[in-house]
Amino acid sequence: MSDGPAEPVREVRGTGIPVRGNDIDTDQIIPARFMKVVTFDGLGEFAFFDQRFDEHDEQQDHPFNDERFQGANVLVVNANFGCGSSREHAPQALQRWGIDAIIGESFASIFAGNCLALGIPTVTTDEETVTELQDRIEARPDAEIAVDVENEIITVDGETITVTVDDAQRRALVEGVWDTTALMRANTDAVRDVAANLPYVEVDP
């Protein structure tokens, strides 16, 4: 990756995968034992591992195991998704599994921030709409879904649903300015001034 602006993410198109339940924490998305690594490579296969496999590594019922959802890239979840540990391993695992956008009732804030850093939109709507969408995907896994980040609209099989994208997130994705390292490196002098004005900071100017 270069130290330049990021690619804009205006729209994500593909098919959906529903994962139901409130308060799905990042320990469930990627169990801690798979974090004993120094890179994020290869995390995709461990997404939701403990829900997908029993103690004998036999597959259990889980959308991530379901044949019908294997090519899906739009995850549809319920409330407070991604709560708990701040591990970026969670969105990294989802992204490496194939997820490009997440629609849900609400997201834990560190998780949403981590998603943004990877260019994954976290789009919100109400409980009823989410449940309906999940039912619909269950019924027709190959239904095409388009998540229009710029206009805050989801289209499913031609039908449109209004959703919410947090302002800062929308701007960052649409304008391709979600690479915050590059953005902030432009203000090096201002950083030095702020540091110099803080009585507790002891650095050589």
Place this chain on the structure above:
Amino acid sequence: MSSGTLYDKVWERHAVAELPTGQTQLFVGLHLIHEVTSPQAFGMLGERDLEVAYPELTHATVDHIVPTEDQSRPFVDEAAEEMMAALERNAERAGIQLADPTSGRQGIVHVIGPEEGLTQPGMTIVCGDSHTSTHGAFGALAFGIGTSQIRDVLATQCVAMEKQDVRRITVTGELEAGVEAKDVILQIIRTLGTDGGVGYVYEYGGPVVDALDMPGRMSICNMTIEGGARAGYVNPDETTVDFLAETDRFREDPDRLETLRPYWESVRSDPNASYDDVVEIDGDALEPMVTWGTTPGQGVGITEPIPDPDDLPADKRESARDAQVHMRVEPGETMEGYEIDVAFLGSCTNARLPDLRRAAAILEGRTVHPEVRALAVPGSQRVKAAAEAEGLDEIFTAAGFEWRGAGCSMCLGMNPDQLEGDEACASSSNRNFVGRQGSKDGRTVLMNPQMVAAAAVRGHVTDVRTLSEVTTV
């Protein structure tokens, strides 16, 4: 919009610029790193040929993967050894101080920052760990960040953030014996919900919080994240300053404390500060809390019945039902008598010296139930040494506890300390998520350290107030 709060003031002092995204670029006064979430960030930095901008403002330790039994190198677990080696390499190359197990200063990152005096009022503090909220106990603005943000901080000493709302939580009254800071925060989370804090920073205050020592305030701020808020803080006062005066940093340089004091006082929330929301919690009504479920919000007082999922708000019913199946509890029962296999005394919530002291007071002259495996894991090497200096280790071992080295240990089961099968654990940690303690069938019951000690003795969850030697905090 809040105004005149500590959050507003510290935010303003650290704001560098408005970014094209509408976010604020915020200067970071203290960056803490550990072995699990930082190596990938150093990797990203390397890919871009960037250097660490302010290495003197970053401090490293190792906590999640360190074994707590035999800490000699190389670690037996190869993956753990590789992570440790990567941290050493990165810290050395960048000129970052590392508190490793040979330093005598190693420990859980949220225990060592405060005890070294690194954590101070009016600072912005970040770490790639959600429990960074702990440092808010000193009146710092402290929050957990993800790995890409660690890269940002390494490269620029800044994070990009949106300002949050501020909710003032006042805890009135006085805590009775056996009731601790841990019970206060479990009650707050139960009242406001695990997602009640999304979009908020919590300011804790009121007579109960004012009366707490710094470790107690840290226990409350620690679990702020379990309530969905990213940061929580307590306004700095004389308790804060007295604690800091005893840390290395200020013992060596007492003048510095006086130099910084005006700044610390200036960031306190104004008496007429305005908040986006205000909540009151009745401290007099609290009893020791225990969780019956698989989120920290699923808690009850020890004499209270476990709720019937049908009586809960609609959006909480299904997870409550699943949780009760997992935990094998029935509505209407209390948690008293719930059999345990393991007692875990540790974690960044409750493994500081006063926590260990209170647990030891319960254990003195008693023994751990023969069916229970009990672990005491001090939060840092210094806590361990201080506890040993006053003979606490002997009380623990005489009672039948294992006395371990410092680390995260069974709080998350990334080292060999893990639950096995469907073991039930009385735990002083902060998360009872399914699988959290290393076994996906494991059952975690969160409670305060005295309650863990009492459960270890009786072999089941029990009301510590029915034993003598209960301590008031």
